[in-house]
Amino acid sequence: MTAKFEIRADYDRDSIVVYQAYRPEIAEAAVAAQRFVPPFSTERMTWIKPSFRWLMQRSNWARKDGQERILAVRITRAGWEEALAQAVLTSPERRVYAGNEQWRSLFARSVVHVQWDPEYSLRGAxxxxxxxxxxxxxxxxxRYVSDWTVEIRDLTPAVRAMREHLRAGRVERARGLLPAERVYPLTAELAKTIGAEPV
Structure with missing residues (x-):
């Protein structure tokens, strides 16, 4: 049975894959350079997600304006866990914080935000x-751009193929193209910080 709050991801001993959707000019420059370069901006918050299906729902399978290209960004697990260790949830969850005041104080000076959103099935449920x-x-x-990123791949062709399979009712063929994701192990301390269930 799937735990309500757990990280599921494509990862190996040293790295983890996160997904992002961008407009073509940002994606093409990043894939060519194998790191994020202008027009990507380091002056604003960037959100990374290890769930491929969640990003498909958010980007409407790469059809939303400004989210037409889907990137798989492989980063170091050390960097990923460095981010999680500094994270504060975007809401004052009782299972994590002693009260609203503690959360407000932590959130005001946080450099990493964590949000838990509903996961979606392949068909969007x-x-x-x-x-x-x-x-x-x-x-x-x-740190993400210069130190953590190992590889950037453009998954847009695969996304389009999956979208076409789904449109034609070939759900199992689309499922066969999904990136492999399994439960990511967390220390008890990291799990408590982000409100996850320890693995």
Whole structure:
């Protein structure tokens, strides 16, 4: 049974894949350079998501304006966990914080935000368990760009193929193209910080 608050991701011993959707000029420059370069901006928060299906729902399978290109960004697990260790949830969850005042104080000076949103099925149905989004503020995004990123791949052709399979009712063929995701192990301390269930 899937836990309500757990990270599911494509990862190996040293790295984890997160997904982002961008307009073509940002995506093409990033893939060519194998790191984020202008017109990507390090002056604003960027959100990274290890759930492929969640991003498909958010970007409407790469059809939303400004989200036409889907990137798989492989980053170091050390960087990912560095971000999680500094995270504060976007709401004062009772299972994490002693009260609203504690949360407000922490959130006011946080450089990483974490939000748990409903996960979605391949056909777009809202599920009971949650998917994590991690927001990197301008105070830490340079670490993501310069130190953590290992590889950037353009998944847009695969996304279009999956979208066509789904449109034609070939759900299992679309499912076969999904990136592999499994539960990501967290220390008890990290799990408590982000409001996840320890694995």
């Amino acid at each position: 809202k599920l009971d368990h949650r998917s994590i989004q991690v927001g990197l503020s301008r105070h830490i995004v340079d």
